[in-house]
């Protein structure tokens with residue numbers, strides 16, 4: 001028993017602790033699926049999707065670019081000015097996608113995006129500028145060119161059926177045509193991991209060839225040699241570049257049962273209640289949209305067992321999303337022995353009296369569940385590192401979860417050191433610029449290379 005917590009706590013948390021052997025096994029399976037995903041279009045749980053982006057920014061890009069970034073509930077629009085200033089100047093406005101739009105029709109979603117863009121361009125006096133646009137669409141898509149992306153399935157709580165299998169660039173262009181008085185041109189469409197990788201490569205240089213997003217969902221992309229994407233017929237597609245960024249979509253790993261033996265009853269309940277039941281298990285084990293819910297379920301069980309809050313029942317813990325993921329970051333940000341945030345959270349959970357033992361339990365649950373997520377992400381990154389066989393690489397890691405979680409970066413680094421062969425030198429670099437800036441940069445690369 002650790003930290004003198006009641007034995008019931010340790011009995012539950014034990015199920016969330018993954019030893020090195022287990023992580024190594026997961027990592028090896030991830031690597032196998034990645035290799036299969038590069039070789040075949042179907043059959044692998046990791047899709048390894050071609051992005052048609054042949055190169056990362058090299059710092060010579062100049063001009064004004066706009067990025068539209070749809071990631072979860074947030075729609076961000078950015079104006080990026082590349083004039084050699086370091087870091088580049090940017091202006092960003094955040095718009096919130098309403099719940100009914102997330103589950104409504106394609107027309108509602110794309111009209112909403114266009115209305116926000118129109119407002120943005122007006123605000124910055126750019127209505128007549130006809131600026132090039134990079135579009136981040138952070139859902140799994142099959143790309144047919146750098147400007148054409150067919151939506152395969154939704155994730156992160158979106159469920160707009162009439163968009164499935166459609167080209168999201170065509171949908172955006174139609175909405176632009178119908179609703180906008182001004183002309184703009186979409187230069188590139190990409191997954192958020194590609195945008196983030198581009199922003200990190202711009203900042204950290206050419207050694208940065210892997211981007212990992214740990215936000216609402218969790219996914220990665222990396223620079224691959226085109227000839228190693230054996231399922232991709234470059235000649236038939238008229239693709240003449242030596243390299244291409246591949247989007248792994250590793251969040252689907254587990255759909256063939258690969259993670260069944262580590263799923264706890266709490267994970268299964270969170271999965272059952274999700275919009276995409278049985279899918280995106282890595283998002284559910286590691287992403288910000290779900291881990292608060294897993295913590296809530298564990299705390300609710302401990303409350304039911306009479307261990308948490310000394311027998312007083314806490315009904316709030318039975319309400320969905322009453323323990324948002326930001327609570328985890330707040331609890332873990334406190335120094336040991338300080339429980340200000342924890343005390344406030346217990347008040348918000350409407351518990352009448354609470355004390356140190358409760359705070360210690362909450363803290364331990366938050367720590368163990370975050371640590372499990374970071375360990376699984378580390379196992380997946382280690383798989384990519386072995387696959388790439390590079391001697392030295394920088395990995396741009398970003399996304400709302402890792403950015404605001406006080407211990408995630410450190411946990412990820414430690415696990416990755418444990419799981420990566422010593423012959424591979426890696427550095428985790430914070431990619432806090434995010435996908436939006438990278439999308440504008442990719443639009444610039446597309447112009448530079450006349451794509």
Ligand code: BGC
Nearest residue numbers: 138139140155213217218219
């Ligand atoms: C999506 C990915 C995305 C990731 C991070 C997942 O739910 O399927 O395409 O890259 O979240 O935002």
